Amino acid sequence: MSNARSGKTPEKIVADLVTANHILHGQNVVDGFGHVSARHPARPDRFFLSRSRAPALVEANDILVFSLDGEPLDPRHPPIYLERFIHAALYRARPDVHAIVHSHSRSVIPFGAAAGVQLTPISHMAGFLGEGVPRFEIREFAGHETDLLIRDNQLGDALARVTGDAPVVLMRGHGVTAVGRDLQQAVFRAVYTEWNAAIQAQTMLLGQPVYMTKEEASAAAAANDGQIARAWEYWAVQAEAARRALG
Amino acid sequence: MSNARSGKTPEKIVADLVTANHILHGQNVVDGFGHVSARHPARPDRFFLSRSRAPALVEANDILVFSLDGEPLDPRHPPIYLERFIHAALYRARPDVHAIVHSHSRSVIPFGAAAGVQLTPISHMAGFLGEGVPRFEIREFAGHETDLLIRDNQLGDALARVTGDAPVVLMRGHGVTAVGRDLQQAVFRAVYTEWNAAIQAQTMLLGQPVYMTKEEASAAAAANDGQIARAWEYWAVQAEAARRALG
Amino acid sequence: MSNARSGKTPEKIVADLVTANHILHGQNVVDGFGHVSARHPARPDRFFLSRSRAPALVEANDILVFSLDGEPLDPRHPPIYLERFIHAALYRARPDVHAIVHSHSRSVIPFGAAAGVQLTPISHMAGFLGEGVPRFEIREFAGHETDLLIRDNQLGDALARVTGDAPVVLMRGHGVTAVGRDLQQAVFRAVYTEWNAAIQAQTMLLGQPVYMTKEEASAAAAANDGQIARAWEYWAVQAEAARRALG
Amino acid sequence: MSNARSGKTPEKIVADLVTANHILHGQNVVDGFGHVSARHPARPDRFFLSRSRAPALVEANDILVFSLDGEPLDPRHPPIYLERFIHAALYRARPDVHAIVHSHSRSVIPFGAAAGVQLTPISHMAGFLGEGVPRFEIREFAGHETDLLIRDNQLGDALARVTGDAPVVLMRGHGVTAVGRDLQQAVFRAVYTEWNAAIQAQTMLLGQPVYMTKEEASAAAAANDGQIARAWEYWAVQAEAARRALG
Numbered sequence: 001m002s003n004a005r006s007g008k009t010p011e012k013i014v015a016d017l018v019t020a021n022h023i024l025h026g027q028n029v030v031d032g033f034g035h036v037s038a039r040h041p042a043r044p045d046r047f048f049l050s051r052s053r054a055p056a057l058v059e060a061n062d063i064l065v066f067s068l069d070g071e072p073l074d075p076r077h078p079p080i081y082l083e084r085f086i087h088a089a090l091y092r093a094r095p096d097v098h099a100i101v102h103s104h105s106r107s108v109i110p111f112g113a114a115a116g117v118q119l120t121p122i123s124h125m126a127g128f129l130g131e132g133v134p135r136f137e138i139r140e141f142a143g144h145e146t147d148l149l150i151r152d153n154q155l156g157d158a159l160a161r162v163t164g165d166a167p168v169v170l171m172r173g174h175g176v177t178a179v180g181r182d183l184q185q186a187v188f189r190a191v192y193t194e195w196n197a198a199i200q201a202q203t204m205l206l207g208q209p210v211y212m213t214k215e216e217a218s219a220a221a222a223a224n225d226g227q228i229a230r231a232w233e234y235w236a237v238q239a240e241a242a243r244r245a246l247g
Numbered sequence: 248m249s250n251a252r253s254g255k256t257p258e259k260i261v262a263d264l265v266t267a268n269h270i271l272h273g274q275n276v277v278d279g280f281g282h283v284s285a286r287h288p289a290r291p292d293r294f295f296l297s298r299s300r301a302p303a304l305v306e307a308n309d310i311l312v313f314s315l316d317g318e319p320l321d322p323r324h325p326p327i328y329l330e331r332f333i334h335a336a337l338y339r340a341r342p343d344v345h346a347i348v349h350s351h352s353r354s355v356i357p358f359g360a361a362a363g364v365q366l367t368p369i370s371h372m373a374g375f376l377g378e379g380v381p382r383f384e385i386r387e388f389a390g391h392e393t394d395l396l397i398r399d400n401q402l403g404d405a406l407a408r409v410t411g412d413a414p415v416v417l418m419r420g421h422g423v424t425a426v427g428r429d430l431q432q433a434v435f436r437a438v439y440t441e442w443n444a445a446i447q448a449q450t451m452l453l454g455q456p457v458y459m460t461k462e463e464a465s466a467a468a469a470a471n472d473g474q475i476a477r478a479w480e481y482w483a484v485q486a487e488a489a490r491r492a493l494g
Numbered sequence: 495m496s497n498a499r500s501g502k503t504p505e506k507i508v509a510d511l512v513t514a515n516h517i518l519h520g521q522n523v524v525d526g527f528g529h530v531s532a533r534h535p536a537r538p539d540r541f542f543l544s545r546s547r548a549p550a551l552v553e554a555n556d557i558l559v560f561s562l563d564g565e566p567l568d569p570r571h572p573p574i575y576l577e578r579f580i581h582a583a584l585y586r587a588r589p590d591v592h593a594i595v596h597s598h599s600r601s602v603i604p605f606g607a608a609a610g611v612q613l614t615p616i617s618h619m620a621g622f623l624g625e626g627v628p629r630f631e632i633r634e635f636a637g638h639e640t641d642l643l644i645r646d647n648q649l650g651d652a653l654a655r656v657t658g659d660a661p662v663v664l665m666r667g668h669g670v671t672a673v674g675r676d677l678q679q680a681v682f683r684a685v686y687t688e689w690n691a692a693i694q695a696q697t698m699l700l701g702q703p704v705y706m707t708k709e710e711a712s713a714a715a716a717a718n719d720g721q722i723a724r725a726w727e728y729w730a731v732q733a734e735a736a737r738r739a740l741g
Numbered sequence: 742m743s744n745a746r747s748g749k750t751p752e753k754i755v756a757d758l759v760t761a762n763h764i765l766h767g768q769n770v771v772d773g774f775g776h777v778s779a780r781h782p783a784r785p786d787r788f789f790l791s792r793s794r795a796p797a798l799v800e801a802n803d804i805l806v807f808s809l810d811g812e813p814l815d816p817r818h819p820p821i822y823l824e825r826f827i828h829a830a831l832y833r834a835r836p837d838v839h840a841i842v843h844s845h846s847r848s849v850i851p852f853g854a855a856a857g858v859q860l861t862p863i864s865h866m867a868g869f870l871g872e873g874v875p876r877f878e879i880r881e882f883a884g885h886e887t888d889l890l891i892r893d894n895q896l897g898d899a900l901a902r903v904t905g906d907a908p909v910v911l912m913r914g915h916g917v918t919a920v921g922r923d924l925q926q927a928v929f930r931a932v933y934t935e936w937n938a939a940i941q942a943q944t945m946l947l948g949q950p951v952y953m954t955k956e957e958a959s960a961a962a963a964a965n966d967g968q969i970a971r972a973w974e975y976w977a978v979q980a981e982a983a984r985r986a987l988g
Contacts, residue, residue: 032972033866052968054975082964104866109940113863114948122360124395124421125280125351147960148865148953173953174865199356201947206448207361212395212420219394223329227299231279234301241493246982369607371642371668372527372598446603453695454608459642459667466641470576474546478526481548488740616854618889618915619774619845693850700942701855706889706914713888717823721793725773728795735987 006041006182010048013038013183014063017048020183022239023232024101025056027191034103034175037087038183040065047091052079056246068092070153083149086177089156090163097179099186104175107197112170119170119196121212122203126196127224128167128189130217135170136162148174168193184228187235253288253429257295260285260430261310264295267430269486270479271348272303274438281350281422284334285430287312294338299326303493315339317400330396333424336403337410344426346433351422354444359417366417366443368459369450373443374471375436377464379413385421395421415440431475434482500535500676504542507532507677508557511542514677516733517726518595519550521685528597528669531581532677534559541585546573550740562586564647577643580671583650584657591673593680598669601691606664613664613690615706616697620690621718622683624711626660632668642668662687678722681729747782747923751789754779754924755804758789761924762796763980764973765842768932771796775844775916778828779924781806788832793820797987809833811894824890827918830897831904838920840927845916848938853911860911860937862953863944867937868965869930871958873907879915889915909934925969928976 008016017038024030032054040046045068050058064080065073070088072080087100111119112135121129138146141158148171150156159177163169167189168178178193180186203209212220255263264285271277279301287293292315297305311327312320317335319327334347358366359382368376385393388405395418397403406424410416414436415425425440427433450456459467502510511532518524526548534540539562544552558566558574564582566574581594605613606629615623632640635652642665644650653671657663661683662672672687674680697703706714749757758779765771773795781787786809791799805813805821811829813821828841852860853876862870879887882899889912891897900918904910908930909919919934921927944950953961 032975033968052971054971056975057978082968104864106936106940107943109864110944110947113940113951114944115951117948122420123351123356127394144954145956145960147868147964148957149961149964172951173863173957195353199353199360201943202354202448203357203361205452205946206357207364210360210362210419213391215392216395216420219392220396223394223396227280227329230299230301234279234303237304237493244494245492245986246978247985369667370598370603374641442600446600446607449601449695450604450608452699453604454611457607457609457666460638462639463642463667466639467643470641470643474527474576477546477548481526481550484551484740491741492739616914617845617850621888689847693847693854696848696942697851697855699946700851701858704854704856704913707885709886710889710914713886714890717888717890721774721823724793724795728773728797731798731987738988739986 008041010041013041014048014060016183017063018058018060019236019239020099020187021050021055021058022243023187023235024103024190026239026242027235029101029103029105029190029194030055031104034101035081035083036101036183036186037099039091039098044095046073047087049081049084049087051077052081056243070156082151085153085156086150086159089150089153089160090177090179093157093160093163094179096181099180099183100177101186101190102175102177103190105190105194105197107194107201108170108176110201111197112172112174112176119193120200121196121217121220122200122209123192123196124212124216124220125224126192127212127217127220129193129196130212130214130221132164132166133168133170134162134164134166135172137172184232185225188224188228188231255288257288260288261295261307263430264310265305265307266483266486267346267434268297268302268305269490270434270482271350271437273486273489274482276348276350276352276437276441277302278351281348282328282330283348283430283433284346286338286345291342293320294334296328296331296334298324299328303490317403329398332400332403333397333406336397336400336407337424337426340404340407340410341426343428346427346430347424348433348437349422349424350437352437352441352444354441354448355417355423357448358444359419359421359423366440367447368443368464368467369447369456370439370443371459371463371467372471373439374459374464374467375414376440376443377459377461377468379411380415380417381409381411381413382417382419383409384419431479432472435471435475435478438478502535504535507535508542508554510677511557512552512554513730513733514593514681515544515549515552516737517681517729518597518684520733520736521729523595523597523599523684523688524549525598528595529575529577530595530677530680531593533585533592538589540567541581543575543578543581545571546575550737564650576645579647579650580644580653583644583647583654584671584673587651587654587657588673590675593674593677594671595680595684596669596671597684599684599688599691601688601695602664602670604695605691606666606668606670613687614694615690615711615714616694616703617686617690618706618710618714619718620686621706621711621714622661623687623690624706624708624715626658627662627664628656628658628660629664629666630656631666678726679719682718682722682725749782751782754782755789755801757924758804759799759801760977760980761840761928762791762799763984764928764976765844765931766797767980767983768976770842770844770846770931770935772845775842776822776824777842777924777927778840780832780839785836787814788828790822790825790828792818793822811897823892826894826897827891827900830891830894830901831918831920834898834901834904835920837922840921840924841918842927842931843916843918844931846931846935846938848935848942849911849917850915851942852938853913853915853917860934861941862937862958862961863941863950864933864937865953865957865961866965867933868953868958868961869908870934870937871953871955871962873905874909874911875903875905875907876911876913877903878913925973926966929965929969929972
């Protein structure tokens with residue numbers, strides 16, 4: 001169910017977005033960098049994203065509203081993320097997408113940076129990867145001298161084209177972006193992309209991996225999509241306890 | 248000593264089951280998913296299992312009573328785990344079993360998913376693995392299009408047949424299930440199956456592993472079975488401190 | 495400086511031994527198993543060792559006094575560690591040794607269990623390993639059917655003979671034992687044996703390791719021996735904070 | 742912006758230096774060993790460095806002032822780090838350097854100790870490594886019998902010559918030293934050198950790494966240099982919460 005159809009208020013989406021920031025930190029998907037956004041539930045041409053701040057520290061009053069060109073509505077905005085165009089471009093290209101996580105997920109980066117290796121679902125928790133995991137090579141669009149960042153709408157559009165209908169896109173030398181129908185699904189996908197990457201790498205060292213079939217992956221993804229609330233409740237409780245401990 | 252013969256009350260078993268949930272989380276055997284059950288001490292045709300909830304958050308009033316067909320006795324039950332049939336089937340097939348842990352243990356999944364590799368006791372703490380570690384390939388029973396879950400009694404029976412008398416069964420692309428004479432033993436086996444998997448994988452990378460002999464494994468398992476209380480006390484203290492910190 | 499020459503009272507040694515238990519837990523050298531002992535400062539024919547308890551939970555009133563045959567002086571003792579003979583035998587054979595750590599250190603076990611691989615100093619913090627790291631294969635002394643435990647004085651003597659003058663001995667399929675002139679040195683050696691094992695394994699995967707020369711190892715060990723107090727202060731503060739958090 | 746040009750007072754630099762010590766511990770760059778210094782903002786011939794103490798425990802009143810020959814100004818100083826000459830020599834040779842981190846960073850040591858392997862930027866967070874990562878082999882300057890420590894100004898000068906204009910220098914069998922225009926940059930480089938080492942090692946195991954081009958690394962380094970404050974705020978909040986928990 002999309003945010004729009006979920007009937008959630010903007011205030012509830014913002015509260016969930018703060019929680020999502022803390023969860024992604026608690027689950028080691030982000031460190032001081034990385035960011036997560038949500039589409040506005042009533043205005044699909046807008047999205048919520050924090051000002052430039054480490055996810056662990058994001059609070060509700062850090063959240064800004066952006067238009068789909070990647071600019072904040074409020075002209076007196078504080079410093080913002082350089083790569084907000086990842087979010088803007090994917091929201092433009094994908095009406096089905098209502099939340100996006102961009103991260104430098106530790107176990108995933110090697111799958112974006114090792115030639116000839118394909119991130120492939122090997123744990124049923126990551127069945128969604130069976131929909132495809134394209135790899136974005138920025139050199140194909142902007143040459144060999146970029147800083148690897150998605151700094152403008154043109155690069156954002158290139159990333160969105162490579163992503164296509166996929167749930168996750170690898171970014172060579174940089175990180176990974178996961179999309180979802182809502183924050184819960186986008187976060188779930190970000191966490192279990194990291195999980196599958198670590199398990200697949202270990203399996204490749206041990207022997208010949210038995211990957212999931214396309215059909216298994218698809219069926220597992222559907223089954224897991226019905227169970228995300230269980231993980232979200234757990235991650236949220238952990239994340240808020242960790243947040244309190246930060247003082 | 249089995250639960251039945253232990254003379255423990257149902258209330259004590261439920262309290263231990265809550266602790267087992269928290270321990271498995273604290274020892275990184277489960278995350279938001281995975282579950283642990285205990286057979287009813289007075290009614291071997293019933294077992295205790297939480298409603299659908301992340302193990303770290305399970306409390307005594309989340310515990311439900313199930314019959315051996317995998318259905319809750321109380322028809323007004325909250326949402327339950329899809330894979331309760333793992334527990335039901337193994338309790339049906341194995342009168343010696345009084346507790347079961349099902350998990351997606353990180354270091355174990357590669358041993359279920361790498362062709363031609365066998366999880367084998369290399370640390371004396373995991374001597375119990377010498378009794379055999381069968382691998383359940385769901386494709387052999389339900390084809391190449393399942394979601395890998397044990398969703399019904401038929402699949403549960405297939406898993407139980409593959410498990411046979413073993414203490415642990417690997418589930419390809421999915422996870423692992425450990426059984427025990429009581430909660431303490433089932434949890435111990437789940438923890439040290441993860442442990443052995445990590446150590447075996449590392450040893451395989453270094454050189455030619457010297458595995459335990461069948462006799463060494465059996466003797467070590469017997470010795471360790473007398474020491475489980477030491478680990479349980481420690482894990483329980485840690486787990487309850489972590490539970491308090493969650494608030 | 496040995497404990498004897500350190501002028502420490504038995505009470506101070508017991509307090510340090512409690513701290514050593516907590517440090518070894520905090521540094522991931524032990525889990526629910528493993529143990530640490532100290533020779534009595536005034537009576538070299540006696541040593542202190544906890545009753546059978548997980549190191550994280552050991553308190554001063556858990557500490558018992560043992561004679562060098564591995565038996566507690568107090569006949570009304572609580573349950574004790576099966577492997578107290580590791581300690582007894584090494585104190586008998588090594589008058590220079592005043593403290594002993596036995597553990598199932600995770601990164602070290604593979605070096606005891608992989609044929610043809612030698613744990614070798616590659617980080618200057620573990621220069622002490624240059625004195626030699628013998629491997630104890632219990633099969634050479636007791637056949638292929640033991641539980642791998644040092645259950646009596648005869649096996650203890652065999653372990654002590656294999657250890658010789660070394661600071662550390664690997665025990666195949668089981669763990670590792672480190673000795674020291676005092677608790678601080680034995681704990682330091684246990685921690686940095688784990689450290690070196692992890693680093694050596696990673697280096698072996700990357701390329702051809704450049705190990706320390708015998709002379710470098712010896713010089714580094716001497717330098718580090720003068721700096722142990724810095725690590726001990728740090729580990730002790732961490733360990734006691736963790737102990738408080740356990741409640 | 743250098744410390745000098747930053748207009749920070751000596752008191753502010755000392756406060757930042759205490760925070761840097763705690764951050765490096767929190768980010769697993771240092772353990773009981775390793776140290777971080779800052780040049781005096783008004784007196785470029787002096788620098789601040791803690792007395793000999795584990796970084797996690799360093800407080801403002803542990804900080805001493807050193808001259809560029811590596812000696813404390815106050816003759817009644819407490820015990821000091823043996824390797825203060827790393828700092829002294831690099832401040833002498835590099836007027837651009839205002840902060841230095843020396844550590845035994847776990848994932849980095851293998852890159853200093855594996856022959857024929859080069860630490861190379863593969864994650865854009867570590868673009869600064871593109872400026873070069875020389876390897877210091879102490880044997881070339883002091884033979885095969887040293888304790889690997891930089892114990893005097895002569896060895897310090899050798900290290901500085903090998904370092905040249907690089908941001909980071911590997912020290913075989915020992916560790917790594919990172920320099921920066923200020924504490925924030927030196928700490929950032931230390932953290933992401935560890936990060937890149939772990940990711941590069943994992944990528945090498947998976948397949949053929951696609952490293953950053955020289956131009957990508959340079960551009961990424963420039964981009965990241967503008968974002969360091971975001972990481973510092975986050976690390977500092979975490980580190981101070983951890984410090985409070987130590988009691």
